Amino acid sequence: MADSSQSLSYQAGEAKGQAQEKASNLMDKASDTLQSTKESIQEAGQQIAAKAHGAADALKDATTFNK
Template sequence: MDNSTKASYNAGQVKGQAQEKSSQVMDKISNTAQSAKDSMQEAGQQMKAKAQGAADAVKDSVNK
C-alpha cells in the first residue's frame, strides 16, 4: 500500500467514524427532545387538572 492509498484509506476511516459519532449524537438529541416533550405534556396535564380542581372549588363555593 503506497502512501497515497494509505492516506485515502485513513481518511475514509476517519469519515466513517465521524459519521457514526454524528449519528449517535443526533440520536441522543432526539431522545432528549422526546423526553422534554413528554415532560412538558405531563406538566401541562397536571396544570390542567389543578385548574379544573380550582374551578370546581369556586363553583362549589358559589353554589352553596
C-alpha cells in the same frame, strides 16, 4: 508512492466513517432528549389542567348555594 496514497485515502475514509458515526450518535441523543422533554412538558400541562379544573370546581362549589 501508490501505497502511501492508498494508505492516506484509507485513513481519510476511516476518519470520515468515525465522524459520521459520532454525528449519528449525537443526533440520536438529541432526539431522545427532545422526546423526553416533550413528554415532560405534556405531563406538566396535564397536571396544570387538572389543578385548574379542580380549582374551578372548588370555586363553583363555594359559590353555589345548596338548597
